[in-house]
Amino acid sequence: MTYTPDAIRSITLSTLRLPLSVPISDAKVFTGRQKPMTEVAFLIAEIQTEQGFSGHGFSYSKRAGGAAQYAHAKEVADAAIGEDPNDIQKLYTKLLWAGASVGRSGVATQALAAIDIALYDLKAKRAGLPLSKLLGAHRDSVRTYNTSGGFLNASLDEVLARASQSIEEGIGGIKIKVGLPDSAEDLRRVRAVREHIGDAFPLMVDANQQWDRATALRMGRRFEELDLIWIEEPLDAYDAEGHADLARALDTPIATGEMLASVAEHERLIAARSCDIIQPDAPRVGGITQFMRLMTLADQAGLDLAPHFAMEIHLHLAACYPREPWVEHFDWLDPLFEERLETRDGRMIVPDRPGLGITFSDQARAWTTESVTIGR
Ligand SMILES: [Mg+2]
Known part of the structure; x- marks a missing residue:
């Protein structure tokens, strides 16, 4: 034919x-x-x-x-x-x-x-074919962690309840926002979550770029004992050198990249060895064509991958990354689509429907x- x-x-x-x-x-x-x-x-x-x-x-x-x-x-x-x-x-x-x-x-x-x-x-x-199969998948499910339950507008009790709910729903990690003006309160919240979910359950924190270099190092050292999977956006998204210093100084992996808006901006981050885990966002960097270029660069540099937001797209892309990635679970976009993504045993299952497998509601x-x- x-x-x-x-x-x-x-x-x-x-x-x-x-x-x-x-x-x-x-x-x-x-x-x-x-x-x-x-x-x-x-x-x-x-x-x-x-x-x-x-x-x-x-x-x-x-x-x-x-x-x-x-x-x-x-x-x-x-x-x-x-x-x-x-x-x-x-x-x-x-x-x-x-x-x-x-x-x-x-x-x-x-x-x-x-x-x-x-x-x-x-x-x-x-x-x-499902998009992941068209691109060439490594796996049919991806480790997933929840973000939407850990924002700073939520009380600690709400955060703990949402963490329990996520774990019951088969989600494999919990991310908590930090960067409050009172750093003792940050530590109190993160320690309480660690105690609540147990020592072995994957836990991450995200400062959304709001620490300066000294604060990031001090907080990073305090968090070392909590065995975090990563510390996300400790510094300004464009401070490649600051992130690189921090990544060298801490045992806890550093994750960043969600705010960057092109492959060229990510390339600078990768060249400076600013992070252990790169967090590109396909809609933000120009789509899947650009995201695929970034996956090649990131893998070549030995980085792990945890794409930002838009799990409906990133699940397929993360399934194609050679190293075991994470995908971010957000329930915010659910009302836009007819379908729901399935989570089981800590992983999000790549849908077997053709394409992205989504229909707008x-x-x-x-x-x-x-x-x-x-x-x-
Ligand atoms: Mg983030």
Whole structure:
């Protein structure tokens, strides 16, 4: 059988705002840099082809930026119409150059991420394969830890109850936010969680970039006795040298990378040996094409992988990493999709449905505020 090229007929872009049930605070709220988060903005791309295939992808923004992602995608999407959707590398480059005047990171590439992810979803659906199988998986399930139960707006009692619930649901690790103005309170909360879940259960902490170098070292030394799986974002996301000093000084592994917005920014982190565990985010770095490049660089440097947020996408990507990764469990996005990801024995099971294996819900459509179709 010979291959007959397909062509992209249309790209429908939509924007929606997902409300959160309670306002969320991490350390950035306590240092006064951000307000509690009340919603997450999404950019959704739906691609249709002349041969009748379709694919969905999404990008997101917490607080500001969602409107800009949508606006940029609307301007560049036309460059993809008529192209073969299977030529994803070519399409990424073409879309990138269509908007190159505003750069190759941040909003510009995050707008492309939704389209790039939709192209991979489409390609996997055409092949009748889950995305992880299309890319080439190492495993059918990935270790998973919960983040959504450990924010700083939650009381310690709530954090402990949510940790118990996560463990009952088959989740394999618990992450707790730190970086409160009172570091004794940070220690009290993390020690209480360690006692609650037992010495052997995987536990991580996340300072969301709010410590200075001296505080990070002092807190890192205090946390050594708690056998943490990692300390996340102890310092400013762009302080590659500070992270590298810390990674050398502490036995506890250092994790960072979620805030970086391109492969080039991650490359600097990797070159400086800033972390033991890299935490890229596919929607933030420009999609799956870019994430795959990063996985190669990270593996080459001997790093472990724990992608940030968007478990619906990252589960498939983490399944393809050579070293045993972690995927972050967040229940926030559940209302957007018809399906639920299954967790069992500490792991998240890669769905066996074709593509990403997600269908947007009626609720997602109800929350959509704007939509436009490029092409016909
Ligand atoms: Mg984090």
